[in-house]
Structures are given as C-alpha cells and as structure tokens.
Amino acid sequence: xxxxxxxxxxxxxxxxxxxxxxxxxxxxxxxxxxxxxxxxxxxxxxxxxxxxxxxxxxxxxxxxxxxxxxxxxxxxxxxxxxxxxxxxxxxxxxxxxxxxxxxxxxxxxxxxxxxxxxxxxxxxxxxxxxxxxxxxxxxxxxxxxxxxxxxxxxxxxxxxxxxxxxxxxxxxxxxxxxxxxxxxxxxxxxxxxxxxxxxxxxxxxxxxxxxxxxxxxxxxxxxxxxxxxxxxxxxxxxxxxxxxxxxxxxxxxxxxxxxxxxxxxxxxxxxxxxxxxxxxx
Numbered sequence: 429x430x431x432x433x434x435x436x437x438x439x440x441x442x443x444x445x446x447x448x449x450x451x452x453x454x455x456x457x458x459x460x461x462x463x464x465x466x467x468x469x470x471x472x473x474x475x476x477x478x479x480x481x482x483x484x485x486x487x488x489x490x491x492x493x494x495x496x497x498x499x500x501x502x503x504x505x506x507x508x509x510x511x512x513x514x515x516x517x518x519x520x521x522x523x524x525x526x527x528x529x530x531x532x533x534x535x536x537x538x539x540x541x542x543x544x545x546x547x548x549x550x551x552x553x554x555x556x557x558x559x560x561x562x563x564x565x566x567x568x569x570x571x572x573x574x575x576x577x578x579x580x581x582x583x584x585x586x587x588x589x590x591x592x593x594x595x596x597x598x599x600x601x602x603x604x605x606x607x608x609x610x611x612x613x614x615x616x617x618x619x620x621x622x623x624x625x626x627x628x629x630x631x632x633x634x635x636x637x638x639x640x641x642x643x644x645x646x647x648x649x650x651x652x653x654x655x656x657x658x659x660x661x662x663x664x665x666x667x668x669x670x671x672x673x674x675x676x677x678x679x680x681x682x683x684x685x686x687x688x689x690x691x692x693x694x695x696x697x698x699x700x701x702x703x704x705x706x707x708x709x
Contacts, residue, residue: 432500432544432635434458438486438533439505440479443594444548447628448503449476455632462486462495486529492536501544501635502533509595510688510696511560522564530571538578545581546631547572551620551646552705553585559701569644582640584631586647587707591624599694600659604670613683613695615656615674617703620648648709655703 435452439445440461449459453476462484484491486506496502506529513519518526530547537545553565572581588596603610627647634640653661656672663670675683680700688696 432457434460434499434501435635436495436499436502437461437479437505438502438529439507440503441481442505443591444589444624444627445505446476447591447624448505448631449479451625451628451632453478457632457635460495460499462491487524487532489532489536492532493539496536496540496542499540499542501546502537502542503546503631503635504530504533505548507548507550507565509561509699510693511698512688514560516560517555518560518564518567522560523567526564526568527571530568534571534575534579543578543580544635545572545579546635547581547583548631549583549585549644551585551587551648551707551709552702557702558704559698561698561702562705573642576642580638580641582634582642583644584627584634584647585644586627587620587622587649587709589624589627590621594624597658597662600662601666603694604659604663604666604668607670609671609673610659611673611675611679611683612656612659613675613680614700614703615654615672617655618652618706618708619655619658620652620708621658622647622649646709652706652708 435457437445437449437459440449441463449461452459459479460482461479462482464485484495486492506525508521508525511519511521513521549569550562550565553562553569555563555566557563569583572583590597656674659672681697684695684697684700687693
C-alpha cells in the first residue's frame with residue numbers, strides 16, 4: 429500500500445486521541461483533528477504541537493468532505509458511554525455516534541478516494557449483547573466490514589483503557605477521596621485493563637500493514653481484575669483504606685438507576701448490563 433503521510437483523526441480530542449496523535453507524530457505522520465471546540469484539545473496528553481486542530485462538525489457532509497482532502501487514512505475514535513434514549517436495539521445517541529459516524533466517514537472516503545481506515549470498537553461488542561452500548565458498537569463494526577470492497581479497515585476492540593486522565597479509574601479515585609465506604613455495583617465484573625500508550629501504538633503500527641485489512645483485534649493487558657480489585661488497587665495507590673461493599677443485583681440496579689439521573693453519570697443501568705459479560709480477551 430502507499431505510504432501514509434496524513435491522517436484524519438476523528439474523535440481525537442478525547443483521552444485516547446492525544447496518545448494516537450502522539451504516536452502518529454512520532455512516525456512523521458501529519459495529524460488533522462476535527463473538534464467542535466478547540467479548548468477541548470488543550471488538556472491532551474501527551475501534547476502534540478504538530479497536530480492540526482480544526483474547529484468543525486464532522487456530522488456535516490460538506491465539512492467532512494473538506495476535512496478529507498489530502499488525507500491518506502482515517503482513524504475513528506468516536507464513542508460515547510451513555511445514552512438516555514432507551515429505544516431498542518440502541519438509542520439515538522448510540523446510533524449517531526457508533527453507527528452514523530462510520531456511515532458518514534465511508535461516504536466521504538469513497539468520494540475522496542481514501543481507502544485506509546482504523547476503527548475503535550469495544551470488547552464484547554455483539555448484535556445480541558445485553559447492553560445497547562455493545563449492540564451499537566457491533567452495528568458500527570458491521571458498517572465498516574460491509575464496505576470492505578471500497579475501504580481497507582482494521583477494527584480494534586480494547587478492554588477498559590487506563591492511563592493519565594482516563595475516565596474509568598480516575599472516576600473511582602474521585603469517589604474514594606470522598607467516601608470511606610463505597611457500595612459498588614458490578615463488583616465481580618471482570619476486566620483486562622490495557623495501557624493507553626500500548627493501544628495507541630498498536631493502532632498506528634497497523635496503519636501501513638495490509639495483513640491487518642478486514643481484521644478485528646481484541647486488546648487487553650497482561651492481567652484480569654474484578655471491578656472490586658481495581659477499585660481496591662486505586663485506593664491503595666492513594667494510600668487510603670476504604671471499605672468496598674459489593675451490591676446484590678437488585679441494589680446494584682437501583683444504584684445504577686439513581687446515578688443515571690446525574691448530568692454526567694458514573695454508571696447507568698446499560699453500563700451495568702455491559703458488565704454481565706467478562707470484559708476480557
């Protein structure tokens with residue numbers, strides 16, 4: 429395949445995006461990052477001075493075509509964890525982010541003659557998964573794979589990603605600073621945490637390897653933990669002694685329902701349904 433010189437990094441202003449942009453820059457690849465608001469990119473770690481941040485709405489077809497000009501590949505990191513729309517098989521928010529964005533990217537790629545794409549999905553994504561989040565992630569994968577005649581896509585399914593400024597462990601760290609006793613829904617759920625820099629590196633390494641075209645890869649770290657163990661480990665790193673109480677399913681469901689009412693919920697019933705499946709490779 430042709431050498432990749434410029435990448436359009438969609439969803440690049442989030443946690444993983446900064447690391448992917450950094451890995452691309454290390455390889456001398458130019459990075460174009462569309463964002464609704466430039467200030468969202470100020471906290472990116474590691475900082476990437478060479479990245480081009482463009483204030484743009486990728487949901488607008490004309491804007492997306494403009495962003496696609498001169499690009500050799502697309503990396504799609506767009507994803508959301510919560511959707512207040514409880515429609516089946518998944519809500520409008522999940523549909524727009526996880527299915528609509530891939531559809532729009534493929535249309536623009538075809539029009540601009542861009543073939544190469546890397547897409548981030550989620551471990552346990554499946555059409556019959558217990559949560560709307562995982563079902564929508566599977567639908568997004570299906571969109572990419574259905575376009576294989578025109579698009580050379582590689583799909584990655586990471587377990588929970590950790591690192592500086594991650595949303596997962598830092599959320600529990602914040603709770604542990606406040607509460608001496610932490611009631612925990614899904615305490616026995618199993619995860620295989622993977623370091624953000626490793627995820628970014630393997631994604632960028634795959635870009636110029638045609639053996640990865642059309643493939644789906646699961647990404648996990650070297651060890652499996654229960655959620656209880658991860659929270660206890662976070663407390664230990666803080667030097668705090670905390671009592672962690674695993675909740676039975678009815679109370680876990682109640683806790684998730686109440687937390688879902690918050691503006692930025694740490695957990696929802698749909699998240700809890702995702703945790704019925706072991707999030708391991």
